[in-house]
Amino acid sequence: MGLENLFLGFQIAFTPFNLFIAVLGITLGTVIGVLPGLGGANGVAILLPLTFTMPPTSAIILLTSIYWGALFGGAITSVLFNIPGEPWSVATTFDGYPLARQGQGGQALTAAFTSSFVGALFSIVLITFFAPLLAEIALKFGPPEFFAIQLLTFSSFVGLGGGNPLKSLVSILLGFILATVGLDIVTGQLRLTFGFTDLMKGFDFIVAVIGLFGIGEILLSVEEGLQFRGATTRMNLRVVLDTWKILPRYWRTFVRGSVIGFWMGFKPGGATPASFMSYAFAKRFSRHPERFGKGELEGIVAPETAAHAAGVAAMLPMITLGIPGSPTAAVMLGGLIIWGLQPGPMLFKENPDFVWGLIASMYTGNVIGVLMVLAFVPFFAAILKIPFAILTPLIVVVCAIGSYAVHNSMIDIWYMLVFGVIGYVFKKLDYPLAPLVLALVLGDLAENALRQSLIMSQGSLAIFVTRPIAGVITALAVFFFALPLLTPWWRRLRGVPSPPPVPRET
Amino acid sequence: MRLIARTAVFVALASWLLAAPTPAQAWEPTKPIEFVIPAGTGGGADQMARLIAGLAEKHKLTPRPFIVVNKSGGAGAEGFLHVKSKKGDAHTIIITLSNLFTTPLHTGVPFGWRDLTPIARMALDQFILWVNAETPYKTAREYLAAVKEKPTGMKMGGTGSAQEDQIITIQLEQALGLKFIYVPFKGGGEVCVNLVGKHVDSTVNNPIECVSHWKAGRVRPLAVFDGARIPDADWKEIPTVKEALGLDIQYNMLRGIFGAPDMPKDAVEWYVGFLKKVYDTPEFKEYLSRGALKPAFATGAEYVKWVEGAEQLHRELMAKGGLLKK
Numbered sequence: 001m002g003l004e005n006l007f008l009g010f011q012i013a014f015t016p017f018n019l020f021i022a023v024l025g026i027t028l029g030t031v032i033g034v035l036p037g038l039g040g041a042n043g044v045a046i047l048l049p050l051t052f053t054m055p056p057t058s059a060i061i062l063l064t065s066i067y068w069g070a071l072f073g074g075a076i077t078s079v080l081f082n083i084p085g086e087p088w089s090v091a092t093t094f095d096g097y098p099l100a101r102q103g104q105g106g107q108a109l110t111a112a113f114t115s116s117f118v119g120a121l122f123s124i125v126l127i128t129f130f131a132p133l134l135a136e137i138a139l140k141f142g143p144p145e146f147f148a149i150q151l152l153t154f155s156s157f158v159g160l161g162g163g164n165p166l167k168s169l170v171s172i173l174l175g176f177i178l179a180t181v182g183l184d185i186v187t188g189q190l191r192l193t194f195g196f197t198d199l200m201k202g203f204d205f206i207v208a209v210i211g212l213f214g215i216g217e218i219l220l221s222v223e224e225g226l227q228f229r230g231a232t233t234r235m236n237l238r239v240v241l242d243t244w245k246i247l248p249r250y251w252r253t254f255v256r257g258s259v260i261g262f263w264m265g266f267k268p269g270g271a272t273p274a275s276f277m278s279y280a281f282a283k284r285f286s287r288h289p290e291r292f293g294k295g296e297l298e299g300i301v302a303p304e305t306a307a308h309a310a311g312v313a314a315m316l317p318m319i320t321l322g323i324p325g326s327p328t329a330a331v332m333l334g335g336l337i338i339w340g341l342q343p344g345p346m347l348f349k350e351n352p353d354f355v356w357g358l359i360a361s362m363y364t365g366n367v368i369g370v371l372m373v374l375a376f377v378p379f380f381a382a383i384l385k386i387p388f389a390i391l392t393p394l395i396v397v398v399c400a401i402g403s404y405a406v407h408n409s410m411i412d413i414w415y416m417l418v419f420g421v422i423g424y425v426f427k428k429l430d431y432p433l434a435p436l437v438l439a440l441v442l443g444d445l446a447e448n449a450l451r452q453s454l455i456m457s458q459g460s461l462a463i464f465v466t467r468p469i470a471g472v473i474t475a476l477a478v479f480f481f482a483l484p485l486l487t488p489w490w491r492r493l494r495g496v497p498s499p500p501p502v503p504r505e506t
Numbered sequence: 507m508r509l510i511a512r513t514a515v516f517v518a519l520a521s522w523l524l525a526a527p528t529p530a531q532a533w534e535p536t537k538p539i540e541f542v543i544p545a546g547t548g549g550g551a552d553q554m555a556r557l558i559a560g561l562a563e564k565h566k567l568t569p570r571p572f573i574v575v576n577k578s579g580g581a582g583a584e585g586f587l588h589v590k591s592k593k594g595d596a597h598t599i600i601i602t603l604s605n606l607f608t609t610p611l612h613t614g615v616p617f618g619w620r621d622l623t624p625i626a627r628m629a630l631d632q633f634i635l636w637v638n639a640e641t642p643y644k645t646a647r648e649y650l651a652a653v654k655e656k657p658t659g660m661k662m663g664g665t666g667s668a669q670e671d672q673i674i675t676i677q678l679e680q681a682l683g684l685k686f687i688y689v690p691f692k693g694g695g696e697v698c699v700n701l702v703g704k705h706v707d708s709t710v711n712n713p714i715e716c717v718s719h720w721k722a723g724r725v726r727p728l729a730v731f732d733g734a735r736i737p738d739a740d741w742k743e744i745p746t747v748k749e750a751l752g753l754d755i756q757y758n759m760l761r762g763i764f765g766a767p768d769m770p771k772d773a774v775e776w777y778v779g780f781l782k783k784v785y786d787t788p789e790f791k792e793y794l795s796r797g798a799l800k801p802a803f804a805t806g807a808e809y810v811k812w813v814e815g816a817e818q819l820h821r822e823l824m825a826k827g828g829l830l831k832k
Contacts (some may be wrong), residue, residue: 028539029751041547045547045574045576048556048560049559049560049574050563051558051560052561052563052564053564059640075582139699139703140703141703142700142703142705143700143705182579182580183579183581183613184667185666185690185691185692186666186667186690187667187668188581188613188666188668188669188690188829189612189613190610190613190615193580197580197583197584197587197615197652200579200615201577201578201579201584202579202584217784248726253514273649283641292593296580308591308760314573317699321699321719322698322699322718322719323695323696323699323703324695324696325545327546329549330546330547330693331552333548333695334547334552334553334556335556335795337553337714337796337797338553338556338557338560338793340792340796340797342718342721343718344716344721344722345716345718345719345721345722345724346718346721346722347718383690397815406578407576407577407584408575409577448692452689452690452691454687455687455688455690456661456687456689456705458658458687485750
């Protein structure tokens, strides 16, 4: 890929109109990212009709800028209120919210935004120079490879929770059960709907998360009283610079998160599992795993880097193969057709100005994005100064609107409240929430991939080991599944005493 | 004062007299119109609905905007039931695909096109038999002979289960006495990419889902499941199934618009006029030709008759394929 193409792209991305469009898109996107439920896909879909009168390149810059904004914005409510604005920000709550409660919300947000930017940049550079090659690799991923990846995501979490394994198991099984409700794509039959038409669409992941984390936390706060320390933190940008001094320490996590995020982003729904996997590996390789879940900055760096790297990588299959890597990319793909472009492998040849304009705008969009959100860090952090009695009703209203917005349906608000109670009960009884969320988001994808693979192989499990890529990933997954059993044995072998039991994570 | 009052009365009378001979004001939307898509974002139905909503804005064809909402739950049943519950509503319409027929027949969820108000058929989508371009099969006959030689060995990828792709696959199987391994995926784009990646051996994708991979030389079209070849320049080389195999397997997918049950007549008329204007825009025409969709605008009795026939066809095909709800 010649640099002259990229240069051409920058000429398009740097026109005043396109820069204006990018700023506008990022502002809107950040707002969309902040509002839980109103995800990037909804936001892009709503604005799609407005783009018909624009040139295609400006149109895609507007839509992708909304997407970047949503990727940045998702972290804000995760950190401040324990409510993930977007599915990929769930793991950000684990350490972001404890930090905010310790009066370090500004630090947490700076880390989140900076990590997002680093992850994005990594993916953009890869797309710039290796897009066609990477597309060929993506083609090698069929259902068996996809299932192997899901397996790896689950395995990365095994043995990390500490606490009671039985409780983790209950949580994960509940997640799987909830994930099966609705239409089964393989047989085309409805499952676990008991004749209720409202259950047909299943449980949306984001509604569950708003309830479990957001409402659950609020119920807990009502009971215990909410305390945010450091309500007097000064409102200036010093915190950004101070945090930047600490962040290079986590360079390994940045690299790991970027790599995980990028190669998970190839496939639909990649950003969320990527953020979980990156978090799990950061904790696993950390010298202080016990600090995770209590306000460890690295616990923000890991998921945010991976999420944004995956979010950008989701654009790759869209521009090279014509398949969407994420729900948001799916809507953009529809836009391409409406603007008169044909998505797919010919896009690079037939519309180089569009493709390279888009790639160049990924650089400009993310630079503008990170500067904008960082500039507002003190403002976001100051939101926590609002008294709890005023803030809480507002949060509940925003949660309700968000839940409604997912499918424009009232029943989702009731689901949200029920999940809120479940979240509260789980926390009171010391059941971990993360396995449930992970199972809910991945259960559906993993089940489809597994069954598609088994249909392809006529029921033989060998398909997961005989195909080279699937084989390697499956082997890795098996290794991580076995790790909790191997570790004590390994330590004894080396004469290292076993560490004290690790406290439970969120 | 009196003069003003008199003038006002006079003006009012005059305007009444002038207005009286003209017919009553035609119906127009008085609030935003909810446009339901019983499928996910990014698919064929989604694209068409958003194009219609966008063209309405661009060409100022409606006094109120269209609000497009996806209700894809339960293979579209969520969207259909939502519209079914809006009896008499003049501001709710829905775009349909084949799941209008297949979902109630396969899942038993209670809805059907008779619950809705037919407005207009916009287009019909084609289906093509595709193989990977690196395979040696140059014709449908060669490929299907290979399938016959290798029973339970060849994989057919398709969108969903008990939906159009599987119906066509079963028709092929029954007509030729062979067997595919049918692998369901979530969307048509994903199906074609799995063909390019050689995870499946063939597909019956819509033209638009595979066209770019075809132009890139990665997949090969073998036959069109229709009575006539696609007239567009790029497509007319592809034989029909009848020409290629001597089989009469035809299948088109409806891209049509329905309104809420018992929608007022004058509202239906407005939507018909509106959709005709959309249909005549150059953008819509270009969209149809690029996706090799069959232009097929129809309304009123013609539309109803077509839908009746299509419903009957789906019932027969699904009964033959053992896909009806037991």
